[in-house]
Amino acid sequence: MAVARERLSTAQATVQPGALLQTIGLTKSFGGLAAVQNIDFHISPGEIVGVIGPNGAGKSTFFNLITGLYKPTRGRILVAGQDVTGKRPDILLRAGVARTFQNIRLFQNMTVLDNVLVGYHTRLKSRLVGDILKLPPTRREEREAERRAFEVLRLFDDRLVPHSYELARNLAYADRRLLEIARALASSPKLLLLDEPTVGMNPAETENAIRIIAKIRSADLAIILIEHKLNVVMGMSNRVVVLDYGEKIAEGTPREVQTNEKVIEAYLGRKAAAQAAAMLDRRDALEEAGQ
Template identity: 55%
Template sequence: MLTANDISKIFGGLVAVDDVSFTIAPRSIVSIIGPNGAGKTTFFNMLTGLYKPSVGRIVFEGRDITGRRPDIITSLGVARTFQNIRLFATMSAVENVMVGQHARMKAGLFGSILRTPAVRREEREVRERAREMLEYVGLAADEFEQIAANLSYGDQRRVEIARALASEPTLLLLDEPTAGMNPNESAQLTEFMQRLRDERDLTILLIEHDMKVVMGVSERITVLDHGEKIAEGKPEEIRHDERVVEAYLGKSTE
């Protein structure tokens, strides 16, 4: 589905990602792990168009997306969440999810300004789809119209995931989705990711520090350290890889 060939990102004299190759197959759940500063989020940013690789090539479903704008990559079927939640704090939960459908809306600028019947009809449909998506991610119905800033951290995460899903992706990138969640919320999110794969045929790539989540949900794990890929394999292979234990895992999964 997606392949990164020998990609690097250099900021001045700093090599943030160094010659990393990576492939993810359709309908799989893959994790990227590594210590802070390993280059994980920079890698995500290149896949989604926020950064252009200094070297290398990225191909998604047969199309070269290297350096393409984020909105174009989104329209092709790639969506993401961020390590630090990026909701519109003064907008309601449902309005935030409506924003996520922008790439799929048909109304043009003039139609939106003139408020034509077709535009109003599409807005009603978009709002209804947003409500359906919020229900799907588990947000309580009485919270749909609440201002995002007033929601709990876990519910804000749900809204952000719903917004990403609203763009109808085939590949979903989650950057530390369980950050700030309690163990029960993390377990629920793990189950939800499996549902997304099974019910919506989604492919999921996540950055995650919670090793219980990583080992429980991942079919394959890629490990970065100082911008380099040091290991890749199934969870049990990664758990016992001496390079990974030395760089990152320690005794956290024992």
């Protein structure tokens, strides 16, 4: 306990003033097993940060924590300097954090357009009386929402617009992933969390998804990207954070991370890392001997 408090206090010393989202000592355990441990993380407006790590490293748990699906066991979450630790998902969305899911969670039986309109939910001001009486402001607002929804759909070239009135479940797999992004974007987030946006896509679809993500990034929109395809993360991210066994083991530019010993170890396994180190040692020794 004393250790934990100390950690927290040292972490507090490093509150980042300009950060859009910051986590301090974020920890989540399930029945004593820490899925995410002591993570200090921050992202600034306009930044793209990649989060990588082997399976079960705690990446999705991390997302669930910062979107309020899980309550943290310890630690704090700040959005634009405001403490939102333990707040509900809908409050976090209002604070500007929107997400997609690793296993697509669209509203399958709603149309593509309606899915996006649900994303627009928090921007609508109409309440019960307006909804029932269909007052002119409500009608105006609904028209405006629909217009905005098409605007968002159009960002995805012609992948989604032609299917606007079709059910989400009838879309092609890759397009469903894109629709999840569209739905999240409709809430005009400040921070977009993409949980493996290209998983299961073929190279051409992946290419297209990357292009679209690049297109939606802007100075006001920060993106955290969980991705298994290392070339995708390394190519898009300003910064990469590596998780292993729930802990942050490395952080830096894509180049720094790629050469980090701990990262190689995490990905290739300790034995492989040891072998690699031994091989390097032997080469060094041979080189020395040769000289």
